[in-house]
Amino acid sequence: MSKPKPVIWESGIEVKPVYGPEELAKSGGVSDVGKPGEYPFTRGIHPLMYRSRPFTMRQYSGFGTAAETHERFLFLIANGNTGLNVAFDLPTQCGLDSDDPMAEGEVGRVGMAVDTLADMEEAFADIPLNDITVSLTINGSAVPIMAMYFAMARKRGYDLATLRGTAQNDILKEFIGRGTWIFPVEPSIRLVGDTIEYCARHAQKYSAVSVCGYHIRESGASPAHEMAYGLAIGRAYIEHALQRGLDVDAVARTVTFNFDIYGNLWEQVCKFRAGRRMWAKILREEFAATDPKAMQMRMIAGGGGGGLTIEQPENNIVRGAYYALASALSGAQTMALCSYDEAYTIPSEHAARLSLRTMQIMIHEIGLCDTVDPLAGSYFVESLTNEMESKIRAIMADLDAKGGIVRGVAEGRVQAEVNRHAWERERRTQSGETEKVGVNIHKEEEEQRPVEFHPYREDEAKQQIERLGRVRSQRDGQEVARLLEGVRVAAREGRNVMPAVIDAVEAYATVGEVCTALKDVFGSYNEPVRF
Numbered sequence: 001m002s003k004p005k006p007v008i009w010e011s012g013i014e015v016k017p018v019y020g021p022e023e024l025a026k027s028g029g030v031s032d033v034g035k036p037g038e039y040p041f042t043r044g045i046h047p048l049m050y051r052s053r054p055f056t057m058r059q060y061s062g063f064g065t066a067a068e069t070h071e072r073f074l075f076l077i078a079n080g081n082t083g084l085n086v087a088f089d090l091p092t093q094c095g096l097d098s099d100d101p102m103a104e105g106e107v108g109r110v111g112m113a114v115d116t117l118a119d120m121e122e123a124f125a126d127i128p129l130n131d132i133t134v135s136l137t138i139n140g141s142a143v144p145i146m147a148m149y150f151a152m153a154r155k156r157g158y159d160l161a162t163l164r165g166t167a168q169n170d171i172l173k174e175f176i177g178r179g180t181w182i183f184p185v186e187p188s189i190r191l192v193g194d195t196i197e198y199c200a201r202h203a204q205k206y207s208a209v210s211v212c213g214y215h216i217r218e219s220g221a222s223p224a225h226e227m228a229y230g231l232a233i234g235r236a237y238i239e240h241a242l243q244r245g246l247d248v249d250a251v252a253r254t255v256t257f258n259f260d261i262y263g264n265l266w267e268q269v270c271k272f273r274a275g276r277r278m279w280a281k282i283l284r285e286e287f288a289a290t291d292p293k294a295m296q297m298r299m300i301a302g303g304g305g306g307g308l309t310i311e312q313p314e315n316n317i318v319r320g321a322y323y324a325l326a327s328a329l330s331g332a333q334t335m336a337l338c339s340y341d342e343a344y345t346i347p348s349e350h351a352a353r354l355s356l357r358t359m360q361i362m363i364h365e366i367g368l369c370d371t372v373d374p375l376a377g378s379y380f381v382e383s384l385t386n387e388m389e390s391k392i393r394a395i396m397a398d399l400d401a402k403g404g405i406v407r408g409v410a411e412g413r414v415q416a417e418v419n420r421h422a423w424e425r426e427r428r429t430q431s432g433e434t435e436k437v438g439v440n441i442h443k444e445e446e447e448q449r450p451v452e453f454h455p456y457r458e459d460e461a462k463q464q465i466e467r468l469g470r471v472r473s474q475r476d477g478q479e480v481a482r483l484l485e486g487v488r489v490a491a492r493e494g495r496n497v498m499p500a501v502i503d504a505v506e507a508y509a510t511v512g513e514v515c516t517a518l519k520d521v522f523g524s525y526n527e528p529v530r531f
Contacts, residue, residue: 027387061083067122091113098113101424116471118467129156135300207255213226214260278386302337
């Protein structure tokens with residue numbers, strides 16, 4: 001019999017052909033597996049997991065104007081979406097108003113354009129915010145966008161202390177993997193801290209941060225690096241918040257995670273089981289947290305858009321189903337499943353509905369909600385969960401030895417490492433070492449056929465700019481100017497800026513005006529030169 005070909009995961013872990021008791025014992029055994037809903041949460045954060053409540057289905061959506069996005073929200077809810085995941089356009093993400101010259105050609109293109117509270121009010125009109133939780137996918141301009149969401153909710157009579165939802169608000173991963181930064185690194189972390197502190201004091205059920213290993217993975221990192229950097233970022237935010245005198249249990253409950261799923265199914269499952277218990281250990285052993293709920297890694301997963309292909313796009317339907325399966329087997333609380341056409345456009349209604357139906361079939365037909373952590377006790381899964389934990393721990397130790405995640409990001413070392421992984425992954429794909437169906441194996445000569453792209457309508461961008469002009473003309477300009485100066489003073493004096501920003505946006509100050517006021521104090525970020 002010929003020797004089997006080596007199988008090495010992207011994280012650098014070699015997989016043996018067969019696993020048994022000896023391999024499991026050598027990897028560390030099962031002492032850290034525990035029970036579902038109990039520390040260290042390897043098997044999930046709830047005792048009954050999906051038997052008591054299926055995962056939330058929160059499709060990523062948003063484009064054009066608030067009115068257009070509102071229509072898509074209603075469509076998704078009517079088709080079974082149990083949460084909303086809001087996409088914002090690039091000007092909004094970068095703290096620019098729609099009439100800013102830098103925003104030309106991008107208003108509403110890849111997400112919803114939001115300039116003032118009026119846009120937020122229109123987007124969420126008549127949507128019950130206590131029944132449909134909302135995730136705001138916003139980072140550099142998270143402060144004014146969160147302030148607008150809170151102001152909108154309060155205006156509609158919601159008690160912020162009972163409001164549930166999430167803001168992405170992970171600026172460190174923006175420096176690593178996306179680029180919608182605005183302010184320098186240290187002030188950016190301070191602003192994240194302001195939102196954490198505000199939520200811990202006033203909106204205790206709202207998650208102020210969703211740490212996004214997802215974008216780090218999509219930028220090129222291996223699954224092990226994705227988890228290691230994600231945990232390090234979460235730890236950095238907590239350390240910053242504790243320096244403000246906040247209670248660790250209160251802070252940790254405001255931090256959630258957003259992780260990627262594509263590639264090897266088993267690698268994803270082991271990544272999540274290892275990461276979940278590592279986060280619990282970090283909270284207990286490093287921060288002396290005592291509340292079990294504070295040690296729970298609450299996460300959204302199931303994206304994996306980077307794994308989709310333009311070639312043979314129908315294959316992405318199958319890929320998405322496996323991503324959803326991996327997400328469910330990993331114990332995710334929420335899924336935002338990619339749609340098959342995301343490789344080349346904003347998802348169509350048809351594609352978005354297919355993704356929803358994929359998750360619903362898993363819940364109602366396939367049996368993914370029948371029992372908790374069905375892979376527990378597997379020689380293979382438990383052994384590789386242990387090995388994955390060791391790999392993640394080694395990456396974090398190396399990061400700490402070089403000054404930690406914040407310093408690594410500020411100096412550009414983390415970005416360089418992610419870029420190196422991205423180059424290596426592309427090299428392996430192009431060489432055929434990493435097999436990709438339709439790309440480097442089982443290729444087909446495909447006929448030219450019409451592809452349904454999401455249209456970009458210049459007239460809607462003009463309507464958004466006109467709407468912004470009307471809001472500016474109807475508001476009290478002097479009052480807005482006074483309140484924006486209050487934002488500058490709060491920033492300059494080191495006070496939490498959230499109360500001042502909420503006051504400003506309630507008077508219909510714009511995203512761009514708030515971000516400009518903060519830049520007047522903090523300055524702008526200049527990316528480090530890397531060779």
